[in-house]
Amino acid sequence: MTSAEEQSKDFNFPALVNGLDFLVSAVGSLSGDNGQPRPREVKYAVLHLQAAVETLLKARLEMHDPKLVWTKVVAFDQRKHEAGDFNSCSVQIALERLRDTVQIESAIDPKDDSLRELGNLRNRIMHFGWKDTVVAVQARTLPVLDLLVGFVNADVLPYVGESAEAWSAEQQMEQVRAGFRHLTDFIELRMQAVRGQLTGYEHATAACRSCGQFAVVLDGGAHDLTCLLCGRQYGTGEYAAWEFIGSCEHISITEGGSGxxxxxxxxxxxxxxxxxxxxxxxxxxxxxxxxxxxESVCAFCDQANEIIPEMDMCSECYEIRLDNF
Ligand SMILES: [Zn+2]
Ligand SMILES: [Zn+2]
Ligand SMILES: [Zn+2]
Structure with missing residues (x-):
């Protein structure tokens, strides 16, 4: 049996409508259709978007074979399944199974950055408090929405068949597509507004830790670093560098690391x-x-410098070496 024939037996399941409902809610808040969203709306939008990711991926697994939703496939038990009494697989495992077992058309990389960032954002909101700007979150969620809309269009809707659920899924997706377009236009407008300040600095522009856009210019001025798109403040270049590697000097030194x-x-x-x-x-x-x-860092003195090809060494270290001979 080919995988296409196998897939044609997939059946329709209300989990889809449930997942799409989370997605409609998230996009509705993020799109700014009713004016710029307030921080509280954005907070719930992130939680709903993460719920949409999990529910929609699992809905597709369920359509193929309910066992695949379980962490331990071999332990599958229909009664427990219906009661919801089981551990369901992680997002990463779900993506691997969609790619390898279900063999969906537009497989998503199980290690996709935007999904990982969304998970981190959700964790920050749930566990550590949260300080990003509204625009940063809007920009951050765009690639996730892009993935989800593509996934539902190519790999979910065609397998739902004719039913009341198929009809409501299509209605929900109409709302999602409209909101997604609106949000894309909004971020594009914001990027256009700052493009003049970015052009010519492509060799010194890093991607913002908050919004994910290349909008932090390291131009060597004496001022503190700021993201031109979302306004995130990074302090001095040195602070910013630590922030970018996800640490700070104090933590690194106490943990026995170096500068x-x-x-x-x-x-x-x-x-x-x-x-x-x-x-x-x-x-x-x-x-x-x-x-x-x-191009690289000297393996002997840890300074970023002109490195002598094939020696892994800067010219200063090379001279010291020569003197010692
Ligand atoms: Zn930013
Ligand atoms: Zn420097
Ligand atoms: Zn050196």
């Missing part, structure tokens, strides 16, 4: 490796104080 790499250009200890606007798919060594970029 950041030093900059061969300005001398600050603020060099880390991170994606920049000109090359978003790979990391570049950059000094958060002066904006100088480097």
């Amino acid at each position: 950041l790499n030093g900059c061969g250009s300005c001398g600050a200890s603020a060099v880390i490796s991170t994606p920049l606007a000109y090359s978003p798919e790979s990391d570049t060594w950059i000094c958060f104080m002066c904006g100088a970029t480097f």
Whole structure:
């Protein structure tokens, strides 16, 4: 039996309508259709979006085979399943099973960054309190909405068949698509407004930790670093560099770690490796104080500097070595 024939036997399940309802709620709040959302609306939007991710992925697994929703597939028990008395699989496992077992058309990478970031955002809201701006969250959720809309269009709706649920799912998706377009336009407008300040600085622009957009310019000015899109404040370049690696000097030193790499250009200890606007798919060594970029860091003195090819060593260390001979 081919996987297409197998899939044609998939049956319709109300979990879909439930998942889409979370999605409608999230998009409705985030889209700003009724004016800029208030922080409280955005907070619930994030929780509902995370719920939509989990419910929709599992609804698709359930349509294929209810066992796949269980963490331990072999322990599946229909009665417990119907009672909801079981541990369901994580988002990452759900994505792996959709890709490998169900073999959906537009598989989503189980390690997708935007889904992981959404999970982190949800955790911050639930456990640690939360300080991002509304715009930051709106921008952050866009790629997740993009994934979900694509997934539902390509891999869920075609398998629902003719039914009352199919009709309401289509109605719900109409609302979602409209809200998604609105939100995309809104963020695009905001980006256009700051594009003038970003053009020409692609080699020194990092992606904001809050909104995920390439809008933090490390231009070497004496001022503190700020995200031009969402307004997130990062303090000095040195603070920002620690923030970007998800730590701070105090924690690193108490845990027996070391400081950041030093900059061969300005001398600050603020060099880390991170994606920049000109090359978003790979990391570049950059000094958060002066904006100088480097090909690598000296393996001997930890300074970012001109490195002598094939020696892994900066010219200063090389000279010291020569002197010692
Ligand atoms: Zn930002
Ligand atoms: Zn520097
Ligand atoms: Zn060196």
